[in-house]
Amino acid sequence: MTLRALHETARRALDPVHYDYVAGGAGEERVLADNERAFDRYALLPRVLRGSARRDTSVDLPGARGAGPVVVAPTAFHRLMHPDGERATARAAAAEGAVLVTGAAATVAVGEVAAAAREAAPGAAVWFQLYPHPRHEVTEALVRRAEEAGCTALVVTVDSPVFGRHTRDLRNGFTDLPPGCAAENMRDLPGAPPGALTDIPMSPALSWRDFDALLGTTSLPVLVKGVLHPADALLAVEHGAAGIVVSNHGGRQCDTVPAALDCLPAVAEAVAGRVPVLLDGGVRRGGDVAVALALGAAAAGVGRPVLWALAAEGEAGVRRVLAELRDDYDHTLALCGGARNADLTRDMVVPRGGTR
Ligand SMILES: Cc1cc2nc3c(=O)[nH]c(=O)nc-3n(C[C@H](O)[C@H](O)[C@H](O)COP(=O)(O)O)c2cc1C
Numbered sequence: 001m002t003l004r005a006l007h008e009t010a011r012r013a014l015d016p017v018h019y020d021y022v023a024g025g026a027g028e029e030r031v032l033a034d035n036e037r038a039f040d041r042y043a044l045l046p047r048v049l050r051g052s053a054r055r056d057t058s059v060d061l062p063g064a065r066g067a068g069p070v071v072v073a074p075t076a077f078h079r080l081m082h083p084d085g086e087r088a089t090a091r092a093a094a095a096e097g098a099v100l101v102t103g104a105a106a107t108v109a110v111g112e113v114a115a116a117a118r119e120a121a122p123g124a125a126v127w128f129q130l131y132p133h134p135r136h137e138v139t140e141a142l143v144r145r146a147e148e149a150g151c152t153a154l155v156v157t158v159d160s161p162v163f164g165r166h167t168r169d170l171r172n173g174f175t176d177l178p179p180g181c182a183a184e185n186m187r188d189l190p191g192a193p194p195g196a197l198t199d200i201p202m203s204p205a206l207s208w209r210d211f212d213a214l215l216g217t218t219s220l221p222v223l224v225k226g227v228l229h230p231a232d233a234l235l236a237v238e239h240g241a242a243g244i245v246v247s248n249h250g251g252r253q254c255d256t257v258p259a260a261l262d263c264l265p266a267v268a269e270a271v272a273g274r275v276p277v278l279l280d281g282g283v284r285r286g287g288d289v290a291v292a293l294a295l296g297a298a299a300a301g302v303g304r305p306v307l308w309a310l311a312a313e314g315e316a317g318v319r320r321v322l323a324e325l326r327d328d329y330d331h332t333l334a335l336c337g338g339a340r341n342a343d344l345t346r347d348m349v350v351p352r353g354g355t356r
């Protein structure tokens with residue numbers, strides 16, 4: 001309910017072009033819709049009388065401990081949503097004990113984002129998401145910025161060899177950020193001064209060699225985001241990834257891929273617990289988080305809900321949405337007889353309406 005209300009408030013408050021940028025997806029937005037709908041196909045099969053008096057929903061992730069298994073997925077340009085932008089998101093995530101993934105496309109530089117998080121909670125963990133840049137020295141410069149900011153892990157997004165064709169942005173002619181709003185982490189790096197949506201170059205020529213080169217530049221753990229095929233999950237583990245994020249970029253890249261949730265079981269099986277597997281796309285309630293965990297995720301990422309909350313109520317809204325997700329998840333865990341996240345196992349997920 002909170003999320004629906006915040007979404008509606010955001011829709012009314014935002015410039016419709018900026019609203020569409022966040023709400024939209026690629027192509028006919030089939031994957032965008034499928035991501036949420038996929039959760040409706042699953043039901044939880046609770047266990048009872050398990051003596052789970054005390055619950056612990058905390059989760060250990062690379063370089064970070066979350067109070068609950070929900071992380072803030074990397075999303076671009078938070079200052080389109082609210083003047084405080086990523087600073088507000090960072091303070092809220094830190095206060096709620098949620099790992100924040102800030103990114104190359106943030107409108108507040110990573111150093112300031114991490115400082116805001118630490119101000120709100122000294123031990124707060126911030127990860128940094130980047131696209132591998134066609135010029136290795138730019139990737140390396142971004143890595144240095146994240147390290148200097150005190151980020152505790154990197155997330156490299158690999159589902160974007162080319163820009164997604166965001167139907168609404170094409171229709172709206174949305175190509176440039178408003179004055180005063182730019183991808184701050186790209187500032188003073190080779191390339192044009194930031195200010196356009198496409199300031200972060202993408203390249204289909206990138207390969208696992210570039211991933212290896214990235215690993216060679218840092219001692220931070222590196223997660224790979226945007227994996228759907230189990231063979232790629234295996235490759236990621238073999239190449240030294242510290243974690244996998246099963247994601248189709250919130251339906252914003254290829255409009256013919258499966259729902260992210262539908263790719264999770266095979267990836268989790270391939271990875272077999274060697275590194276944590278995260279899932280994002282369509283997660284909207286605590287029950288969705290529980291289903292993702294039961295299907296093999298260590299944590300679930302949320303993208304748009306955080307942006308709606310930020311647009312509607314700034315830092316307080318983001319806190320509200322993260323707190324509600326955590327409480328709703330905790331409540332669901334209790335109703336399933338669980339004491340900790342690992343108590344949600346594969347046998348506890350069945351098809352909804354599966355016996356009909
Ligand atoms: C407005 C917007 C901007 C995004 N920007 C990025 C980005 O810069 N880097 C990235 O890896 N993913 C980006 N994503 C994808 C999210 O990290 C995540 O995969 C997706 O939003 C999850 O789906 P959900 O919005 O249904 O929760 C973006 C998503 C949205 C909606």
Ligand SMILES: CC(C)CC(=O)C(=O)O
Nearest residue numbers: 076105197198200249252
């Ligand atoms: C390419 C980015 C700047 C943002 C992004 O990933 C997105 O809008 O989906």
